[in-house]
Amino acid sequence: MSTAAVGTLYGVGVGPGDPELITVKAYRMIRECQVVAYPKKRKGGKSYAHEIVELYVNPEEKEMLGLIFPMTKDPVVLEREWGKTVEACWAALREGKDVAFVTEGDPNLYSTFIHLARLMRELHPEVPISSIPGISSVLGAAAALDIHLADGDEQVGIIPATADKEAMRQAIEHHDTIVFIKVAKVLDPMLELLDEMGLGGKASVVTKVTSPYELVWRDARELKGQELEYLSLMVVSK
CATH class of the missing domain: 3.30.950.10 (Tetrapyrrole methylase, C-terminal domain)
Incomplete structure (x- = not known):
């Protein structure tokens, strides 16, 4: 895991839906990272990626971070919410915590992680970023x-x-x-x-x-x- 002053942001693909299709490496990363972040459409909403990994994560033992990614094309809303997601991750990363951002499928194929990683590199270039492939x-x-x-x-x-x-x-x-x-x-x-x-x-x-x-x-x-x-x-x- 990360030994840098700031934590590492991991994009972790957790597969298409069946919890048994999560890879061994993805399983290890969500177990080892101090924070597990997951996307959701609205405050209080459910997360498909969270449902996939809930068999492997005890929320009482892990810091769970729900990030809102609204289903809209309104640029004002998107800019505001994307900024919030990056800063929420940064709050943990700057304390030296590794963050596993779980996403259904693969993090580099039409995934919310692509946008999160791009904006993180722009706003906080000191953050190491890595991705763990998943089954699409x-x-x-x-x-x-x-x-x-x-x-x-x-x-x-x-x-x-x-x-x-x-x-x-x-x-x-x-x-x-x-x-x-x-x-x-x-x-x-x-x-x-x-x-x-x-x-x-x-x-x-x-x-x-x-x-x-x-x-x-x-x-x-x-x-x-x-x-x-x-x-x-x-x-x-x-």
Whole structure:
């Protein structure tokens, strides 16, 4: 662990949902770090990453630090809340405490840790920062669907789903397999696009991958017109 005057900030990937998919190193880090920080959407809200690691952390023996990451694009709100999260971590780090920031999946793939680490480097460059890889929900979804993502010369894309129809079309055209994350808010437009491309029957959806709450739709068309859990992804396998 850190021997520097300030503690080390660790981004710890704790896997897609199943607590048994946490790595040995991630387990060791959350046990050894004095502070375990976790993201949440609002004050008093639940944390998916916290749920994953609660089997391994006794909150009575560990300093637990809930950090608010609001689901908004308002730049004023984001700047204010991001500043608070960095300073909350810094308060522990400057006392020489190591902080394990746990995040579902991998800390370097569409993770809140990416933004936290970037801002920490800007405001407190003296803080050592390290990341512990984790199993991504992308891999968990492939296992749940019993499919391969890529083999040989096949190309796979991991794409945030958006309302930009042409961008989504190009992503589908340029890859053999496409995993669309953050698909919940644009599910129906995505289904319409896939139908236009003759791929309506090639898309599957998985929510809360590998967790006890996992749900699988092998034919995503069954979900048309329905609301979808935020932690959902779509796999299009051509």
